[in-house]
Amino acid sequence: MVRLLKTPKMNHGGNSTTMEDLDDYMLTQILLRLPNCETVLVCSAVNKRWCSLISDPNFQVHFADHKNKTTAFLNDVPQWSLIATIKIVVATMKSWEQPFITEFLFGSPKLSLEFLPGNSIKTMATFKDLVLCSSKTTDQSGRRVYYITNPLTKQWVALPPRPYQWPRIQSTALICQPPYNHTQDYKFRVVEVLDPHMDTFDLFVYCSEIGEWKEIKLRVPSEEFRQLDTTVVCNGIIYFKSGLSLVGLDPFDVDDTCDTTLEARVMPPLPNFGHLQESSGQILVVHTPGRQQGIPCLYKKDGSAIELEMVVSKLDPNQVPLVWETTFQGQCKGTWNSIELPYITKLGYIYATNIWVQPYNDKLIYIYLAHENQLVLCNTGTGGITPSKSLPHNKKLIFHSLEQQWWPTLVPSLVQRVTLEQNMHVATTTVEV
Structure with a gap:
């Protein structure tokens, strides 16, 4: 899948088209069909546009909904x-x-x-x-x-x-x-x-x-x-x-x-x-x-x-x-x-x-x-x-x-959020996958 996404051109009736020529809707539909969230997160590093589409909370909802609908008849479940x-x-x-x-x-x-x-x-x-x-x-x-x-x-x-x-x-x-x-x-x-x-x-x-x-x-x-x-x-x-x-x-x-x-x-x-x-x-x-x-x-x-x-x-x-x-x-x-x-x-x-x-x-x-x-x-x-x-x-x-969920669950937000250096009582950090 990653090799396909890196292919510079695809032929459609003699016309030369790249992935970047696709509008946001078509590109999102392709990303929704990736096999799992780990692959999607890797693809978010391709460029800023892809990262923006994947980071949208609506994308995460649609990804989980798409998986639930398309895998139900296959008896497929997350790991x-x-x-x-x-x-x-x-x-x-x-x-x-x-x-x-x-x-x-x-x-x-x-x-x-x-x-x-x-x-x-x-x-x-x-x-x-x-x-x-x-x-x-x-x-x-x-x-x-x-x-x-x-x-x-x-x-x-x-x-x-x-x-x-x-x-x-x-x-x-x-x-x-x-x-x-x-x-x-x-x-x-x-x-x-x-x-x-x-x-x-x-x-x-x-x-x-x-x-x-x-x-x-x-x-x-x-x-x-x-x-x-x-x-x-x-x-x-x-x-x-x-x-x-x-x-x-x-x-x-x-x-x-x-x-x-x-x-x-x-x-x-x-x-x-x-x-x-x-x-x-x-x-x-x-x-x-x-x-x-x-x-x-x-x-x-x-x-x-x-x-x-x-x-x-x-x-x-x-x-x-x-x-x-x-x-x-x-x-x-x-x-x-x-x-x-x-x-x-x-x-x-x-x-x-x-x-x-x-x-x-x-x-x-x-x-x-x-x-x-x-x-x-x-x-x-x-x-x-x-x-x-x-x-x-x-x-x-x-x-x-x-x-494991189709899309990773975010850690919850707290009522009061301070940095780890200010107070060991409450802290939040994120490390990229």
């Missing part, structure tokens, strides 16, 4: 990646340091977070193609600064630090409100979930409209919520799981006028003790029956033959009435002749520590076997299990999904 955050503890003369290493898996080998400032960068959450990271401040407070970044464009923005150092954090979420893919001035929330009490969760929420953190109590059914198991974001709502109980919260209900205590949305109980996930705008629970509730459990029959019992159920939050539907119940099987699986219990079980569902296809389920350093793919459509990727030996890997 996605898993981000594995590895915690490494290093003993020093004075203290224990805890650096974090982030590795991008699947289809995104060129992405990294090395352009972010600070040290000990940790991936906290993702939303589509945006990543929420944190790093320690340079002062003595021990607080961490949050960064919202797009690894593809290398744009990043730093949020104001927390007002004070908080207790142990259970989970973190990033939620952006449409049209986040068309503008930089969209609303967003960063939600921190602390240890639950008898009938409430303590939440700290960063509200983009006011540029401040707010402390909120979320009231939940006390007889059902013993502790927080998992949180997941689906269609702009953050859901909290405890055992078989599930509640939700619209984080945009948190603003400068809301009460300090909010009521959670009570959802239908989960059908089993599974792992909560989101895929294609629906909530999924993946259950792998075993000796321990909710923990995936492979069984090695003989040689390298592997079996996995699995039950997958899903819930459409927009459906009325809200009903869990079982989409798969059975076994996934595989034979690994080239992979040694040394960690086998006396009963022949291989335990797994993480599970993740492909964001565009709920039939593709990835499971991490910590003791075997292996990420495996279970396809509930075919019933097969295949090895996917070998990972560093670490039982405490944390996975996040990165969903």
Whole structure:
């Protein structure tokens, strides 16, 4: 494609015409048909005219719309990646340091977070193609600064630090409100979930409209919520799981006028003790029956033959009435002749520590076997299990999904914007792709 664009002349009925002879409309139509946003961004460096057309926000909207229309019948979706955050503890003369290493898996080998400032960068959450990271401040407070970044464009923005150092954090979420893919001035929330009490969760929420953190109590059914198991974001709502109980919260209900205590949305109980996930705008629970509730459990029959019992159920939050539907119940099987699986219990079980569902296809389920350093793919459509990727030996890997968009999402604008030199609390920078 690039070679074609550099061709100086094209013959049309004996007339000699260059690309620059085309009007803006025709040139835009050609650029809209490029295969992906990476190619478009490369073409923006051809000359000022091309850069001006591509930089127009309307072009970005038309590019995404064109891709959605022309690729729907091909079942084509943007690339996605898993981000594995590895915690490494290093003993020093004075203290224990805890650096974090982030590795991008699947289809995104060129992405990294090395352009972010600070040290000990940790991936906290993702939303589509945006990543929420944190790093320690340079002062003595021990607080961490949050960064919202797009690894593809290398744009990043730093949020104001927390007002004070908080207790142990259970989970973190990033939620952006449409049209986040068309503008930089969209609303967003960063939600921190602390240890639950008898009938409430303590939440700290960063509200983009006011540029401040707010402390909120979320009231939940006390007889059902013993502790927080998992949180997941689906269609702009953050859901909290405890055992078989599930509640939700619209984080945009948190603003400068809301009460300090909010009521959670009570959802239908989960059908089993599974792992909560989101895929294609629906909530999924993946259950792998075993000796321990909710923990995936492979069984090695003989040689390298592997079996996995699995039950997958899903819930459409927009459906009325809200009903869990079982989409798969059975076994996934595989034979690994080239992979040694040394960690086998006396009963022949291989335990797994993480599970993740492909964001565009709920039939593709990835499971991490910590003791075997292996990420495996279970396809509930075919019933097969295949090895996917070998990972560093670490039982405490944390996975996040990165969903590339047809056009990269811009990092959000903040209420107050100052330079990094003026204040480490808020900063924005961009590096060309």
